[in-house]
Amino acid sequence: MKKVLLSMLVVVAIILLAQPRVGAADPGVGDAEVTIGSCSALEGPASFLGTQTVAGAKAALGMINDQGGVYGRKIKLVARDDGYEPNKTITCVTQLIQQDKVFAMGFFVGTPTGVKAVPMAENFKVPVVGFFTGAEALRSPLKRQVFHVRASYYDEARAQVENLLALGLKKIAVFYQEDAFGLAVLEGVKIALKKHGMEPAALGTYPRNTMDIGKGLESIKPASPDAVIMVGTYAPLAEFVKRAKEDKWKSLFLTVSFVGTEAFAKALGKAGDGVVVTQVVPPPSKISATSSPASLNSPKRRRFPSRKTFSRAEAPTPAAFRRRKAARRFSQSRSHVGMCIRRSRW
Numbered sequence: 001m002k003k004v005l006l007s008m009l010v011v012v013a014i015i016l017l018a019q020p021r022v023g024a025a026d027p028g029v030g031d032a033e034v035t036i037g038s039c040s041a042l043e044g045p046a047s048f049l050g051t052q053t054v055a056g057a058k059a060a061l062g063m064i065n066d067q068g069g070v071y072g073r074k075i076k077l078v079a080r081d082d083g084y085e086p087n088k089t090i091t092c093v094t095q096l097i098q099q100d101k102v103f104a105m106g107f108f109v110g111t112p113t114g115v116k117a118v119p120m121a122e123n124f125k126v127p128v129v130g131f132f133t134g135a136e137a138l139r140s141p142l143k144r145q146v147f148h149v150r151a152s153y154y155d156e157a158r159a160q161v162e163n164l165l166a167l168g169l170k171k172i173a174v175f176y177q178e179d180a181f182g183l184a185v186l187e188g189v190k191i192a193l194k195k196h197g198m199e200p201a202a203l204g205t206y207p208r209n210t211m212d213i214g215k216g217l218e219s220i221k222p223a224s225p226d227a228v229i230m231v232g233t234y235a236p237l238a239e240f241v242k243r244a245k246e247d248k249w250k251s252l253f254l255t256v257s258f259v260g261t262e263a264f265a266k267a268l269g270k271a272g273d274g275v276v277v278t279q280v281v282p283p284p285s286k287i288s289a290t291s292s293p294a295s296l297n298s299p300k301r302r303r304f305p306s307r308k309t310f311s312r313a314e315a316p317t318p319a320a321f322r323r324r325k326a327a328r329r330f331s332q333s334r335s336h337v338g339m340c341i342r343r344s345r346w
Helices: 002-016 047-066 085-100 113-126 153-166 180-194 214-223 233-247 259-274 293-297 324-336
Strands: 034-041 074-081 104-106 170-179 203-206 227-231 252-255
Touching: 002 047, 002 180, 034 047, 034 085, 047 074, 047 104, 047 153, 074 085, 074 252, 113 180, 153 180, 153 227, 153 252, 170 180, 180 227, 203 214, 203 233, 214 293, 227 259
Parallel strands: 034 074, 034 104, 170 203, 170 227, 227 252
Antiparallel strands: none
């Protein structure tokens, strides 16, 4: 998640690192400040994902502001809560555009919420940078106002399936959240399996923002799968794994990067042994010693805000740390834009 947010800041910077001098400014652009907005799960069952996204964003933007901002302008982030519920996202985006008058939006979390936000951004011509989702529905066809900075769920699903087959694990089931997110990854798994003349061994679902995983577990159990690809947030997936292991399943369990790895591991406890989480990361050739989450506490680090930048409730995890690299690129991108900050220049 950290790398995703950092990359979001890269694209936001390409827009913000300019100073208008001619004509009326676009909404959200003032003489001393540029306002951007975010909708994410700050409360509710998926709140770890939203709070860490916003914490990382605030830390990185704070570092940029401490260095002088964007041609003298400070960047202000208005972070609103949508609870990872699509209907709330509609209200949230409306408030950001019409009430908060943001110039651009970013740091959104989730597929079901994202599919509601994108049409609104397109309609109002407000740029949105980097959703924390790899759903194909937000990528194809091309959206003029939407900028992605991470790999798709099709890419993750393909990597999972290919590696499972290489291990000789051919009976692959899918347990997924019953919404656009779950369907996006399920479709990626189906496409990957189809290339080998295969299909999922079994399917099971659960309702978003609930712990009601029993029916889905029982749907998959008779197939005795070699592996179960899980799609959802940390709490219900952890409960699924715990119950399956208590029932003596021999399956390998794995999930995609959206899950919220740190919270997932904590919820799993000892049941997490052997569970696989795929991640979206930079190519190995682009990773340096100072890009490692382990270096967050190093006294030698000077290019990422210290833990003091975060409140006690927002203690940084690797999910927040990944945003550092994008923040650096944010400040480096000013030479690639003109002197007029306009939405139309995206």
